[in-house]
Amino acid sequence: MAGTQGLVDEIEKLKALNHKLRFSVYIPRKEDKIDNALSEFINKVRPEQDPMNIMFLRESEGVYQYGSKRVYIKVGKERQVLVRVGGGFMNIEDFIN
Secondary structure, eight states: OOOHHHHHHHHHHHHHHHHHTTTTTTOOOTTTTHHHHHHIIIISSSTOOOOOOOOOOEETEEEETTEEEEEEEEOOOOOEEEEETTEEEEEEEHHHH
């Protein structure tokens, strides 16, 4: 029976992953901390927002295409996602607005 329980547990894990992927707008690269923070912002902080209004395309670590703009993103204190604007950085929420 232990083998059956292991199979049931694996099926439950796959169901949970399927649910997460179905409701995720942005799926990050696992090894990229900036991409993971951006994904968390897009998928959890602003789930009510139209995904097309917060469309980011990853070019490389910390470099994204946002519409026709190339933007540079970093993670600040407390996993705050910041976008480079001019000579400094602004909160991603303000940038999108």
